[in-house]
Amino acid sequence: MAHPTDLDIVNVTKRFGSHAAVDDVSFSVAPGEFFSILGPSGCGKTTLMRMIAGFEHPTSGDIRIRGKSMIGVPANKRPVNMVFQSLALFPMMSVGENVAYGLSCRGVSRAEAEARANRMLERVGLKGFGDRHVTALSGGQRQRVAIARCLVLEPTLVLLDEPLGALDLKLREHMKIELKQLQATFNTTFAYITHDQSEALVMSDRIAVMNQGRFEQVGSPRELYHSPATPFVASFVGETNRWQGEAAPASNGVVAMRLPSGAVLHGQGRAGQAASAFVRPEAVALAQDPSVLANLPNRFEGRVSAVLFDGAASSLLIDTAGFAEPVRAVLPQAGPLAGIEVGAPVHLGWTADAMKVFAA
Amino acid sequence: MSAKPAQRLTLFLLLAPAILWLGLLIVLPHVEILVLSFSERVAPRVYAFGFGNYLEFFTEPLYWRTFARTAAMSILVTAITLVLAFPIALYIARVAQGRLKAMLLLLCLLPFWVSELVRTLGWMILLRESGVIPYLLQAAGLAGRPVELLYNDGAVILGLVYGGLLFMIVPLANALESLEPAVVEAGFDLGGSRWTVLRRIVIPHAMPGIVAGCIIVFMLTVGNFATPVLLGGKNGLWFTEQIYAQFITRFNWPQGAAFGMLLLLLSSAIVWLGLRLTGQSLGTTLKQA
Known part of the structure; x- marks a missing residue:
């Protein structure tokens, strides 16, 4: 029986010394959902993502993937794969080897891994690129290799850490749509972190707005935009006029x-x-x-x-x-x-x- | 138009020290040695062109055996140095931060503030029969009587590895430092074990540094003289000793010159082979060193 949620974050706190980078955060991500965490730099979203991937360990709280606690499970044993901000493709390997790497780590035979890597490359529109060197690819192609490298492992959850940050504007706009389509075709759960509200609004099913280690609001892009719950959400998501003054209740709300x-x-x-x-x-x-x-x-x-x-x-x-x-x-x-x-x-x-x- | 000859003169003057250095101290002596190695003594004070000195090398087993032993031991020393230096370099490059990193590098450098001779004598004080380590072994009850730890292959290898360590650590640490942390994390994230990440990501990335370090250590080891002589004694049997003996003891310069050329050929051939086997080019390797 399928578990109703792919990811559950339960009261997770991460402290570095006395500073709480992530402060008592809880949320759940449903299967097939495109979930974004949106916040300014330094808000703790990268720390949160690294805890889900297994590179950092929460001070308290629990991280569950399909109901199984991930506390104490090392990064290489989690059904989670990450697309890094810098993409972190392996420069010493060809495109095909990059995609087949995870499979061969699981003990899939060389021929089988290569065949599956090639099928995956075909699905992301990089057919015949297997023998190329990763440095010989354009920004958008490298992006697709980084995603293919994760998707080929059929993970429960793909984490994306601002992967569009390094691209120029035109390509970024294009990749937003492409990422959304890829996510829909593979029907894999995506957790995406960004400081760019337009990326989050365009691609996500749900967005969590994060500030100073806490979630300010979780909701659909429209909810966040039209009914912000806090002044931070109102000013961070979208353009807005802001005025300060003194308020007093008047009639009918x-x-x-x-x-x-x-x-x-x-x-x-x-x-x-x-x-x-x-x-x-x-x-x-x-x-x-x-x-x-x-x-x-x-x-x-x-x-x-x-x-x-x-x-x-x-x-x-x-x-x-x-x-x-x-x-x-x-x-x-x-x-x-x-x-x-x-x-x-x-x-x-x-x-x-x-x-x-x-x-x- | 008039600027051109002046520019040329400037260029020539600027290059002159380098050209003089290369020409007078490296090229000229080698040419001289090459010529010398082909001269045979046919009568007292009469020399003629011939291959006799090289023939002598192949007919006298002591010579070519010492030669082969030097090559094999040098390769072994290089391999041991690499295995010892890799974790140290990995720690310096990836784990240590700021002051600690500088301190560790300084610590590696510290022994090189005294001359090789003094360092080797230090090892002799530690290893000789009446030295520190045999004394401690006896005091701990591990040995019934003082043991002689000097004058064997182990002592020679120890001394050579010690002398080569720094020259392996520096290029290795340089190469490892340029490895992006996210690439290593990606290696784990996609399911790689520590061993897989090391074998498929860290080592391939560090390859130019590994090759550079190996070349330097190998060259230093093959051409070393003091360490095998002092720590190995009569059992040292290093090829440089044969060269020394021909030049200084036997006063047979042409024979010594031939041995010198053979040693040069040996180290060049092994370096070339190493580069071919690892698929590295000399250019990228030199950049790391």
Whole structure:
């Protein structure tokens, strides 16, 4: 009978001296899931991954793979394989030997290992590359060898430690899609760590946002983006406007927050004395005519201070009365506001639902 | 246009010390020895061209046996040095950090602050019948009477390995240091045992360093004179002693020159063979050394 989870992390803590790199973290990964751990560098995600791989040992807690505790099991006996940040291909071996290495470690005969390595190379689109030297491959090809080398062993879980970090932007975008497709075809459980929110959002089924050794929130990419549970998640995942002020509860779950300038904003969230409010740039509605925005609780007037053109990710910075810093909004590329220039006056507003307020 | 001759002169002047060094101290003496080795004494003070000195080598068993013994012992010494140096180099390169690393390298270097002669005499003090180790063996009840540990092959090998260790450790540690830690981890992660990782990843990576260290130690050992003479005594039977005897004791320079050329040929041939067997090129090996 199949175990309902591939990986269970139970109250794992790792201390280096008095510093807790991983602090009482628990989560489970279901079979076939693409699970990402997203966090800034130094948040403990690499330590967590190295504990799952078996290169570090937890100070307390348990790591279970398909229900079996991995405590005391050395790295070379775990049904887990890792794609390293540097890929760590074996430079002294050919592509085929790299892929066959794990099989021959398990005692598979040379001919059988070679045949299986070749079949695997074919599946990742590297047919006929077996005899090449690893240094003669492009970045994307090396990436695929590193993954093939793991998948050929049919592991329960593949760990990926920011493997796209070293690639240039274009290739990285391409590899994101390719990795996701590979994971879907092989139906292997992937645990992926990254500091790049776009990688995590695009590829993952579920994401854990990690900060200072703890999980801030675990959820689907949409949940994290639209309903962040903490101010850290709100500011780390995706672009956002952030304001500080004083909050007081208002009627029907709405919170009113007063900015230092005296301007009052209405949003959703918990009331506190000092508070932070977050609004996504795409939630900011723009109009030339103020009557269009009449039914929005937050309405302001401003003047465009900068146009940051970046294709689909373009944005506007709008100097707005009452705000210390310009408000960021998505650049309209169609409709009456398309082609808006620096200096143009504009009306802006957003709903109370679009603004998340947290106690600061 | 006028700059060109000046540039050439500068280049020539800069190269002159190196050319003089190579020419006067290495090439010229070897040419002289080569010429000398082909001269035979036909009458008192009369010399003629001939292969007699080389023929003498093959007809007198003492000579070629000493020659073969020197080659075999040197290979053995190189192998023992490699086996001893590898874990030390691995520790220095992969485990030790910062100050400890510098300290360990310094410790390897320390014995070389005194001359080879003094170091060898030190071993004699330890090993001779009335020396430290036989005394301790007797005191511990392991030997009934003082044992003579000097003047045998073991003592010669000990002394030569000791002298060669540093020259093996440095290129090995250099080679091992450049091995990316993640590559070793990947070796374990994919299911490799310690032995598999060592055999398939660490040793192949360190190969240029291994070959470089072996070449240096082998050359130093084959050409060593003081250690086999002092620690081996009459049983030392090192080929350099034969060369010394021909030049200094027998005053037969042409014979000594022929032996010298043979030793040069021997070490070159074994180095070449070693490079061929391990598939390394001299270029990459020299970079490691």
